Amino acid sequence: MTDTAMTDTAMELRVARLDAIPPGEGRTFGVLGEKLAIFRTREGRVLAVQAECPHRGGPLADGLVGGTTVICPLHGWKFDLSTGDAIMGDCGLRKYPVRVDTEGHIFISFEDAAPGAAATSD
Amino acid sequence: MSVQNTKQKLVVIGNGMAGARTVEEILSRGGGEQYDITMFGEEPYGNYNRIMLSSVLEGSSQADDIYLNPLDWYERNNVTLHTGKRAAGILRRAKQVFDEDGKAETYDKLIIATGSRAFIPAIEGVKMLGGGFKPGVFVFRTLDDCRWISEYTAGKKSAAVIGGGLLGLEAARGLQKFGLDVHIVHRGSHLMGMQLDPGAGAILKTDMEKLGVRVHLKKDTRTILGEDRVLGLRFSDDTTLECDMIVLSAGITPNWEIAAGCGLTTQRGIVVDDQMRSPDDRDIYAVGECAEHRGEVYGLVAPLWEQAKVLADHITGRNPKAAYHGSKVATKLKVMGVEVASMGIIEPEQPEDEVVQFSEPKKGTYKKLIIREGRLVGAILLGDIGKAPYLMQAFDRNTPLPEERLRLLFDIGDPPKQITFTEMSADTQVCNCNGVSKGAIVACVNAGKRSPKAVMDSTRAGMGCGSCKSMVKDIVEWACGGDLEEDPSVHYFVPGVPLSKPDLIHAIRQHNLKSVSAVFHYLAGGKEDALSKPGLASLLKTLWKAEYEDERDARFINDRVHANIQKDGTFSVIPQIAGGITNPAQLRRIADVAEKYKVPLVKLTGGQRIDLVGVKKEDLPSVWRDLDMPSGYAYGKSYRTCKSCIGSDYCRFGLGDSISLALRIEDRFKGLDSPHKMKLATAGCPRNCSEAMVKDVGAVAVEGGKWEIYVGGAAGASVRKGDILCVVDSENDVLKFMGRFIQYYRENGKYLERTYGFIERLGIAKVRAVVVDDSEGIAERLDQDMAESVAAYRDPWKEAYMPATANQFASMLQVLP
Incomplete structure (x- = not known):
């Protein structure tokens, strides 16, 4: 079994087993010097975004999740985890592509995640 | 492969509210792509809200609460911050700024935002021979001042504040919280001479005295008594006042010296044009309390925000024609619990100026408007300032006032809101915390949001300090015409389940729902709502006690x-x-x-x-x-x-x-x-x-x-x-x-x-x-x-021995590739 896979555009890395994250919650992971929050929704979706809230750096993995919405525990900024968009707040989240294999391993793709996704300038 | 750095260097002298806000505005216009930004800050902190210092002094806020940008903000935004470093000089020919140690920083563009300092009146005995303040003498401008003042109060009985202006009153409020007898010593004949007329000043004095502050008017301090520490004051009329400490609050002086030192024009402050640029040097800007624009130096934040925007528009090229035309100064504040609003002039200046006035000293209420050619040119409100938002808007936009003057002072019957909001221009900022304009609110209503709550959720208007909520609500009502939807969710126990608390309890019992996910499944069409989870969890636990099926994701992090x-x-x-x-x-x-x-x-x-x-x-x-x-x-x-x-x-x-x-x-x-x-x-x-x-x-x-x-x-x-x-x-x-x-x-x-x-x-x-x-x-x-x-009680800290979920207490799971 390989833990990493390289393609032209992205590197895919196995980061955890599904059961490292309880249903409906998130956990923070440190991967390749980046911090990301990976969530496992109650509907069974696994979604990964940047770990820190763009507002004041709050730990998003500690936030409440409903559907694919997460609420930052510090000041209540809200984001849609499936798109990275802000629902309440000025600035969206960087998203990371996720794949879960049949054995329940979570893989994240790096570099492919468009860095511009987090930056808006309104 | 090497990366060519084509960015220009922007140096900002000053990390106060003006400097930091200007940099924020520049960054929000993409300025981070154009400039490598370096800032000099004299204080060893990030940037904090100086307006809140009095809350820190009185203890209702912690120093931490008033930071606008903590130190890591600078790092995140790639701004180099030299803290605790005073910029000592500018060499314009070499385009360099020197710090105290002689280290140079080269700039392509320079912004001076050095702010102001406390004005030190010429009073005998204010300083010791060596030049420092006599022990017991303080100014009130920085976080360090707050700390020094509060440390000195230990064991002291009384304090005198010299200066009965806005800052002096705030300092007095702070000092009172240390249990001191507080005196305000004021040269003028009434308090807050910049914002109030004698009538309002007299009412404010009575208010202050009711709160236990002793106010001494028309007192010119000549000497600070005490050999090696403060023991009292002597006035020009030879009377004296015993006190253990003194806070000087007699006004501010712009810090213009660094500009004068390199040959830029300075008068009261550093002279700037409508682009906030020095007329002597195309690459040097000044902003905030140190800048003088068309003969005015502003000491309030609102003008500073306006200046920062113009400067940022110009320096980033976002709008090269951006121009600052000066600010109309209006303030609304609370001094020791007394609400005050003041704008424009405080006395009529021309024979045809119309004065509308109401005074009820016993209740501490005072209202005075000065109207010229049907428009508001000045107003003072004390005690009851309910009309302040409307009046400040009319003042700021120079809109014609309704004929019935009484309506300007009081809400009688149904106030004609439509006139106000129709005339209010779309770019008027309604929510000052989150910068939401009337236009943005109206656009949100037009896009289909038809209740105040929906509009607030989507624009964040009213979600900061909350003081504009009622205006946001009024604008939404006005913009909806008759089409306002009452948001039924205000009656729900939690927003995501459309039932009131009694109905919800009934349904939970009827369907035997013991977990939060079961409630969403049966009572909310399967749609989970994050914000509703903790409320449901609390209710279910109350109803089912030991039988409650605990789902940890329903809890707020604190309870997890x-x-x-x-x-x-x-x-x-x-x-x-x-x-x-x-x-x-x-x-x-x-x-x-x-x-x-x-x-x-x-x-x-x-x-x-x-x-x-x-x-x-x-x-x-x-x-x-x-x-x-x-x-x-x-x-x-x-x-x-x-x-x-x-x-x-x-x-x-x-x-x-x-x-x-x-x-x-x-x-x-x-x-x-x-x-x-x-x-x-x-x-x-x-x-x-x-x-x-x-x-x-x-x-x-x-x-x-x-x-x-x-x-x-x-x-x-x-x-x-x-x-x-x-x-x-x-x-x-x-x-x-x-x-x-x-x-x-x-x-x-x-x-x-x-x-x-x-x-x-x-x-x-x-x-x-x-x-x-x-x-x-x-x-x-x-x-x-x-x-x-x-x-059903169980000590949750027992989970130390048996965690409830996977990685319950991990702040970060390190993945090794």
């Missing part, structure tokens, strides 16, 4: 890890210390834990407990194990604690054993979930040292072996004396009626409704009838449910 999250993602740990009673062994253990885990802050709480602040999430289980004490529940929407006074064992006034009662209360109710937090106290006599009368639930011993039970008290964001629920003659009865009241509140309180809101909504008569007189025949059932809830 049984500690209170802090702004940096660490946690605060407060062990149970019932009744505030501890012992040397326990204290030693707490001290050991604090040392072992390098706890950055150990703090006594208001609830007579000890708070270990800044504990890392992954350390929580071992901290609890080492403490070997139960959770104090200082994080939940639940029973928190029961304070107690010394009681009858030692106190010579004690009538009842408040300590023993507090221990029994804590033992019975610890950890109970409730609609909101519950803070309790017991007092051994009516002197009420433990403040039991302003607690959610309190017991006060009175003569004859009796206890008064108080409910619905508050002394936080709201202050309310509790109502007496009943008077009983045994500790057992205290526990019984307290328990019955708490259970009734748990079942009938709205989520996040404190007991004071609950009591005011239902009325104490109704609550007393149900809880004491059993008017609904449910008393026995309430007691029974309470007993079951008590029995």
Whole structure:
């Protein structure tokens, strides 16, 4: 079994087993010097975004999740985890592509995640 | 491969509100792509809100609360910040800025935002021979000043503030909180001479004196008495005033020296053109209190925000034609609890100026408007400032005023809002915290949001300090015409399940729903709502007690890890210390834990407990194990604690054993979930040292072996004396009626409704009838449910030995490639 896979555009890395994250919650992971929050929704979706809230750096993995919405525990900024968009707040989240294999391993793709996704300038 | 750095260098001198705000504005226009930004800040901190200094001095805010940009903000935005470094000089030919050590920083563009400093009047004895202030003399401009002032107050009896302007009054308010006798010494004939006329000033003086501040007008300080420290003041009329310390608050002086030193034009401040640029050098800008524009130097924040935007538009090329045309100065503030609004001129200046005035000194109300050619050119409001938002808008936009002048002073019948909002231009900023304009609100309504709540959620208008909420609501109503939708969710227990609390409870029982996900599944069409989860979890636990099916994702983070999250993602740990009673062994253990885990802050709480602040999430289980004490529940929407006074064992006034009662209360109710937090106290006599009368639930011993039970008290964001629920003659009865009241509140309180809101909504008569007189025949059932809830208690810190979920206490899981 390989833990990493390289393609032209992205590197895919196995980061955890599904059961490292309880249903409906998130956990923070440190991967390749980046911090990301990976969530496992109650509907069974696994979604990964940047770990820190763009507002004041709050730990998003500690936030409440409903559907694919997460609420930052510090000041209540809200984001849609499936798109990275802000629902309440000025600035969206960087998203990371996720794949879960049949054995329940979570893989994240790096570099492919468009860095511009987090930056808006309104 | 090498990366060519094509960015220009931007240097900013000054990291105060003007400097930092300007950089924020530049960054938000993409300036980070154009410039490498370096800032000089004299103070060793990030950027903080200077307006809030008086709250820090009086203790209602912590220094941490007033940071606008903490140090890591600079790092995140790639801004190099030299803290504690004063820029000493500018060499324009070499385009360099030097710091005190002679180190040079090269710039392509330079912004001077050096602000201002306190003006030091020429008073004999203000300084010592060596040049420093005489001990006991202070100014009030920086966080360090706050600290030095508060340190010096120890053991002192009285303080004098020299200067009765806005800043002087704020300083006086702060000093009062240290228990000092506070004097305001003012040269002028009335307080706040810049903003108020003599009539309003006189009313304000009366208000201040009622609050215990002594005001001395027309007093010109000549000498500060005392050889090696402050002992008093002598005035020009040879009278004297004894005092232990002095705060100088006689105005501000712009810091223009660095500009003058390199040949830029300075008058009162650094002269700038409409692009905030020096007329002498195309690459140097000045902004904020140090800048002089068209002969004006501004000392308020609103003009500064406007200047920062123009500067940013210009320097980034976003709008090269951006121009600042000066600001109309309007202020709205609260001085020692007295509300004041002032704008424009304070006295009529031309013969045809029209003055509309109302004065009711006994109530502390004063209103005066100055109208020229049908438009507002000045206004003073004191006491009742309800009309201030409308008037400030009319003043700022120069809109024509309605003919009926009375409407300008008072709300009579239905105020003609339409006129106001129709005339208000679309770019008027309504929410100053989040920068939302009238146009953005109207656009949101036009896009289909038809209730104030929906508009606030989507624009964030009104979600900052909240003071503009009513205006946002009015604008939404106006923009909707007759098409306003009442948001039904205001009646729901939680926003995501369309049922009121009684209907929701009925449905939960009927369908036997024992988990939050089951409630969403059966009662909300399967649609999960994050914000609704904690409220549902609390209710289900109250209804099902031990049978409740706990789903950890339904809890707020505090309740998942049984500690209170802090702004940096660490946690605060407060062990149970019932009744505030501890012992040397326990204290030693707490001290050991604090040392072992390098706890950055150990703090006594208001609830007579000890708070270990800044504990890392992954350390929580071992901290609890080492403490070997139960959770104090200082994080939940639940029973928190029961304070107690010394009681009858030692106190010579004690009538009842408040300590023993507090221990029994804590033992019975610890950890109970409730609609909101519950803070309790017991007092051994009516002197009420433990403040039991302003607690959610309190017991006060009175003569004859009796206890008064108080409910619905508050002394936080709201202050309310509790109502007496009943008077009983045994500790057992205290526990019984307290328990019955708490259970009734748990079942009938709205989520996040404190007991004071609950009591005011239902009325104490109704609550007393149900809880004491059993008017609904449910008393026995309430007691029974309470007993079951008590029995379901389990110390959550036991999860130190058996985590409830995977990686429950991991702050970060490191993945090795």
